[in-house]
Amino acid sequence: MIPVQLVFVLLILYLAIDVPAGLARSPPESLSAIDQGFFQLVANIFSGNWGTTSYSLGETGGAKPLLSWAQVFAYYIPPSIQLALFALPIAAALAYPVSLLAGWSRRPGLDAPSRFVTLTAALLPTFVVGTLVLNALFNPYLNYFQDIPAQGLLPADFWFFNRGGYPSWILYGFVTQPTGFPLIDAVVHEAWTIAAISFTKTLIQASVVAVAYVAIFFRHARSIARSVREEVYIVGARARGVSEHTLLWRHAARAVTPSFLLVFALTIPEYLGVQFAVEVAFTDQSGFGYLIFASLMAGDLSPIIPLVFLIAILVLTWALVVDLIAVRLDPRGVASR
Amino acid sequence: MNEAPAQGTAETVAVPLRPSLRERWARRPPSLGFLVGAGLLTTYIVVAISALFVFRNSLGQLPQTTAWVPPFNPIGPSWAHPFGVMPGFGTDLFRAIWQATPWDLGIVAGIVGIDVFLGFFLGAIAGLNEGGVFDAVITFVCDSLGAIPTFLLAIVVFAGLVTVAPSAVGLPLFVGVFGVILWPTMARTVRERARTIAHAPYVDAARASGASFPRILVRHVMPNSLGPVLAQVPLDVAPIFFVLSAFPWYYNCQLPGGPPTPPNSPPLHYLVPNLPFFSPLPSSSFPEWGYLLGFGTCDGFTSVGVFASWWMYFFPLLAIVGLGLALGLLCDGIERWRHFDR
Numbered sequence: 284m285i286p287v288q289l290v291f292v293l294l295i296l297y298l299a300i301d302v303p304a305g306l307a308r309s310p311p312e313s314l315s316a317i318d319q320g321f322f323q324l325v326a327n328i329f330s331g332n333w334g335t336t337s338y339s340l341g342e343t344g345g346a347k348p349l350l351s352w353a354q355v356f357a358y359y360i361p362p363s364i365q366l367a368l369f370a371l372p373i374a375a376a377l378a379y380p381v382s383l384l385a386g387w388s389r390r391p392g393l394d395a396p397s398r399f400v401t402l403t404a405a406l407l408p409t410f411v412v413g414t415l416v417l418n419a420l421f422n423p424y425l426n427y428f429q430d431i432p433a434q435g436l437l438p439a440d441f442w443f444f445n446r447g448g449y450p451s452w453i454l455y456g457f458v459t460q461p462t463g464f465p466l467i468d469a470v471v472h473e474a475w476t477i478a479a480i481s482f483t484k485t486l487i488q489a490s491v492v493a494v495a496y497v498a499i500f501f502r503h504a505r506s507i508a509r510s511v512r513e514e515v516y517i518v519g520a521r522a523r524g525v526s527e528h529t530l531l532w533r534h535a536a537r538a539v540t541p542s543f544l545l546v547f548a549l550t551i552p553e554y555l556g557v558q559f560a561v562e563v564a565f566t567d568q569s570g571f572g573y574l575i576f577a578s579l580m581a582g583d584l585s586p587i588i589p590l591v592f593l594i595a596i597l598v599l600t601w602a603l604v605v606d607l608i609a610v611r612l613d614p615r616g617v618a619s620r
Numbered sequence: 621m622n623e624a625p626a627q628g629t630a631e632t633v634a635v636p637l638r639p640s641l642r643e644r645w646a647r648r649p650p651s652l653g654f655l656v657g658a659g660l661l662t663t664y665i666v667v668a669i670s671a672l673f674v675f676r677n678s679l680g681q682l683p684q685t686t687a688w689v690p691p692f693n694p695i696g697p698s699w700a701h702p703f704g705v706m707p708g709f710g711t712d713l714f715r716a717i718w719q720a721t722p723w724d725l726g727i728v729a730g731i732v733g734i735d736v737f738l739g740f741f742l743g744a745i746a747g748l749n750e751g752g753v754f755d756a757v758i759t760f761v762c763d764s765l766g767a768i769p770t771f772l773l774a775i776v777v778f779a780g781l782v783t784v785a786p787s788a789v790g791l792p793l794f795v796g797v798f799g800v801i802l803w804p805t806m807a808r809t810v811r812e813r814a815r816t817i818a819h820a821p822y823v824d825a826a827r828a829s830g831a832s833f834p835r836i837l838v839r840h841v842m843p844n845s846l847g848p849v850l851a852q853v854p855l856d857v858a859p860i861f862f863v864l865s866a867f868p869w870y871y872n873c874q875l876p877g878g879p880p881t882p883p884n885s886p887p888l889h890y891l892v893p894n895l896p897f898f899s900p901l902p903s904s905s906f907p908e909w910g911y912l913l914g915f916g917t918c919d920g921f922t923s924v925g926v927f928a929s930w931w932m933y934f935f936p937l938l939a940i941v942g943l944g945l946a947l948g949l950l951c952d953g954i955e956r957w958r959h960f961d962r
Contacts, residue, residue, distance in 0.1 A: 402854060
């Protein structure tokens with residue numbers, strides 16, 4: 284099913300991007316190109332032929348070959364994965380107990396404020412939160428690392444210039460080698476200052492991402508915890524004198540896990556949106572968010588189709604994985620499906 | 621002995637099957653949250669209507685006062701300017717937000733209206749028709765569209781339309797595109813609820829007594845699947861303002877080298893509001909909360925002192941969050957009112 288869904292996603296993108304672009308050009312030949320273009324696009328995308336950028340590495344206008352989008356993505360993906368690996372555990376550690384407690388509690392004193400706070404947090408545009416946090420933390424951070432440039436928490440090009448140029452393992456300021464993950468590379472090369480900067484930056488960004496995402500997650504997850512409260516075996520266990528603490532953290536917590544995983548699978552696109560905005564707000568020119576915003580703003584939609592294709596693969600695969608996990612965790616769900 | 625007269629009164633007094641609205645109100649008074657939400661939303665609507673009358677001919681244009689633009693010091697909140705002044709626009713922020721209210725309420729109402737109409741209807745059909753053709757098609761479209769981040773799809777579709785029909789681009793088109801893109805999330809949650817309701821005893825009873833598919837849908841499934849809709853509506857306000865504010869913000873202050881300026885224009889030493897090429901807004905001096913917030917976040921942090929110019933982003937943010945909270949409180953209140961026992 285996933286390949287069919289991916290083809291459908293490509294069709295939507297083809298209708299949204301390629302067809303208008305074809306129509307905007309001179310009609311006769313572009314219309315015939317539109318007729319066959321879709322199958323060509325599907326073949327290209329599935330075979331990994333994602334087109335080339337309009338620029339090359341090194342001097343512009345030189346004889347160097349243009350970069351392919353696959354190469355560019357390979358630079359941008361690892362820092363985003365690093366951020367997600369920090370943000371998701373923080374989000375889970377926040378979202379799980381908060382959603383469970385708020386849905387479980389019959390006291391209005393806990394439920395109402397938590398709904399109020401999370402709705403407010405969900406309504407705040409993430410880039411504003413990111414900008415506020417960045418500016419609030421900037422002065423202490425500046426004092427700690429002394430000479431971090433004013434663009435943000437990631438050392439910009441001239442920071443390295445001031446220190447005698449790029450480190451040998453930093454390519455073009457934001458691409459690291461050999462693994463591509465800034466933190467791992469810094470540790471591999473024993474560049475402890477860079478590692479500290481990368482770690483702190485990622486941790487701060489991850490906290491902002493987590494808080495913004497928990498607000499989205501909570502709205503869906505609260506009602507699940509609430510419905511578990513009414514389940515027969517919970518009521519039965521309570522009648523037998525099982526303590527509320529055990530009921531909540533052993534029985535209810537186990538029961539909501541599959542549903543929480545499903546909510547997570549459903550909200551991955553929203554999570555990605557949050558993470559992209561935070562990456563951009565922190566003027567972090569090393570992640571997927573930067574790539575998307577920069578190419579949209581430049582009016583260059585050519586990387587959007589492969590980018591969305593990658594995101595769709597991630598989301599659809601994860602939804603499938605979660606379905607499988609959920610069935611294992613709670614086989615009762617199979618009967619009702 | 622008392623039974624006979626009591627029975628007699630019970631027979632003579634005809635108890636109506638459905639209590640009137642007033643009776644229901646008296647039995648179940650609405651929660652405080654509902655009243656606060658309804659009051660807030662009413663305030664927004666009153667402000668919007670008053671703006672329609674006050675700024676009748678200049679509703680879509682922010683006036684610029686040259687004395688307030690940046691070579692002069694930024695003007696903070698005071699009695700003369702309750703929300704301060706937005707320097708790039710050269711406009712009193714109170715007036716700008718007031719002027720923007722009818723536009724923003726229109727945008728939100730249009731998008732959420734399309735979203736609810738499509739999501740509620742299609743989601744309920746899919747849930748009731750579980751395993752059927754409708755369900756398969758709707759679920760497939762929802763799952764596929766749901767794999768793309770909303771803001772990205774909205775902007776991509778909109779940017780594509782800009783290249784093919786620049787004259788058609790505007791707020792109505794934006795509202796239509798965004799509403800059509802938002803519905804899958806709504807439809808999926810509604811479908812989940814409708815699926816369980818479709819197996820409820822009363823639906824089986826209705827089916828057994830010969831009720832048709834549309835009747836079961838409208839009488840039984842849709843009214844009982846309202847919960848997910850009410851939970852989703854306030855959340856759907858967030859991506860709308862995210863798109864409206866994030867792109868002006870990025871374009872005005874995050875773009876390397878700054879936004880492009882027209883050729884032969886004199887160099888400016890302060891931030892001038894600019895619109896990205898696919899913006900739905902008609903002009904760069906259009907009053908709209910998201911745009912004000914995006915530009916204010918940009919301008920507020922480039923001024924001297926980190927949080928010195930707080931009003932530039934605080935008040936547009938307050939307007940947006942206030943509207944979302946009003947909708948949230950109202951929807952939660954309605955949901956509680958429907959299920960007072962929970």
